[in-house]
Amino acid sequence: MLVSTMNDVPGHDIVRVFGEVAGLTVRSRGIGANFTAGLRSLGGGEIHEYTQLLYQSRHEAVLRMCQHAMSFGANAVIAMRFDCNEIANTMSEVAAYGTAVYLKPAE
Numbered sequence: 001m002l003v004s005t006m007n008d009v010p011g012h013d014i015v016r017v018f019g020e021v022a023g024l025t026v027r028s029r030g031i032g033a034n035f036t037a038g039l040r041s042l043g044g045g046e047i048h049e050y051t052q053l054l055y056q057s058r059h060e061a062v063l064r065m066c067q068h069a070m071s072f073g074a075n076a077v078i079a080m081r082f083d084c085n086e087i088a089n090t091m092s093e094v095a096a097y098g099t100a101v102y103l104k105p106a107e
Contacts, residue, residue: 078101
């Protein structure tokens with residue numbers, strides 16, 4: 001499954017457009033990781049616990065988006081974007097969305 005942030009794919013023609021597809025995940029860090037991250041934030045710098053959480057969340061959202069696209073018969077998702085939100089100051093919502101299409105190599 002090709003995933004692109006562009007609106008087209010060089011060297012390929014869009015044969016069919018299936019429409020919008022999305023993948024979503026909501027994650028929360030455990031109490032221990034939140035405590036560690038809270039202490040780390042006092043000193044400034046990167047909070048590795050949250051960086052890892054967001055990488056995992058983005059990966060999961062993209063996988064779910066690809067599964068959604070494949071259920072339509074798509075072989076690519078174009079114009080892919082991410083959206084992130086915080087829920088109740090304790091959870092992170094990450095959505096990946098784009099347009100499911102069927103591509104073929106240009107002639």
